[in-house]
Amino acid sequence: MDAPEFYSTFAGLYDALARHGPGVGHLRESLADTLAPDAGDAVVEFGCGTGANHRHLRERVGPTGRYVGVDFSPGVLAVAWDRERADGAAFVRADATRPPITPGSVDACCAAFVSGMLADPAEAVEAWADLVGPGGRLALLDLARTTRPGWRALNPGFRLFVRLGSPPGTATSLSESPTAVLDGRVAAAHRTLRARCTDVTVRTLAGGFARVSAGTVR
Numbered sequence: 001m002d003a004p005e006f007y008s009t010f011a012g013l014y015d016a017l018a019r020h021g022p023g024v025g026h027l028r029e030s031l032a033d034t035l036a037p038d039a040g041d042a043v044v045e046f047g048c049g050t051g052a053n054h055r056h057l058r059e060r061v062g063p064t065g066r067y068v069g070v071d072f073s074p075g076v077l078a079v080a081w082d083r084e085r086a087d088g089a090a091f092v093r094a095d096a097t098r099p100p101i102t103p104g105s106v107d108a109c110c111a112a113f114v115s116g117m118l119a120d121p122a123e124a125v126e127a128w129a130d131l132v133g134p135g136g137r138l139a140l141l142d143l144a145r146t147t148r149p150g151w152r153a154l155n156p157g158f159r160l161f162v163r164l165g166s167p168p169g170t171a172t173s174l175s176e177s178p179t180a181v182l183d184g185r186v187a188a189a190h191r192t193l194r195a196r197c198t199d200v201t202v203r204t205l206a207g208g209f210a211r212v213s214a215g216t217v218r
């Protein structure tokens with residue numbers, strides 16, 4: 001089962017976790033807060049899933065702003081369309097690493113819990129930075145293992161969470177454990193954002209398991 005099929009099959013379950021999982025609303029607020037789009041801005045979210053970030057971003061861009069979610073899984077997009085379109089959101093089925101969006105037409109881009117799914121997250125973040133261009137805003141929210149002393153004891157539980165949340169066959173298709181791959185990809189994505197942006201904000205939340213990075217593209 002590949003990722004689009006996996007997310008389409010479990011779209012309802014994913015949506016419940018994405019909206020009601022413990023502490024997840026706070027992480028989404030933090031993403032919108034650090035992305036800090038202005039009222040009237042056009043914001044694109046890559047790997048938008050069921051649209052759980054839309055409400056948080058909509059509050060910031062207001063009625064004159066625009067939100068477009070991009071995802072390659074039809075099942076999650078169907079859930080997003082059903083619930084969010086009344087509120088002016090648009091959703092596009094496309095590969096986030098080759099978004100069908102004209103450079104310069106967007107003020108801000110973000111992605112939540114997506115970097116770890118990309119084979120080359122650094123290249124994707126470079127493409128997103130090019131898309132918003134100088135002065136545009138970019139933000140990432142991701143989970144990875146914590147390095148905080150008081151919390152490291154929970155890393156085995158996090159490994160299990162990653163394994164259960166990955167499409168079947170992921171572990172055998174990778175040369176390292178899915179969690180090690182996730183950690184490496186998240187680090188690469190956030191490193192690239194820091195290299196491409198000024199004015200960088202970095203937050204670690206949820207005991208160090210969640211990282212938010214945001215900045216203004218140079």
Ligand SMILES: C[S@@+](CC[C@H](N)C(=O)[O-])C[C@H]1O[C@@H](n2cnc3c(N)ncnc32)[C@H](O)[C@@H]1O
Binds near residue numbers: 070111
């Ligand atoms: C863990 S979910 C996160 C969904 C949403 N961002 C959220 O915060 O709830 C990852 C999402 O990224 C999407 N995705 C992963 N790789 C993608 C790609 N290359 N292009 C488009 N969507 C992608 C998946 O279909 C899935 O909906």
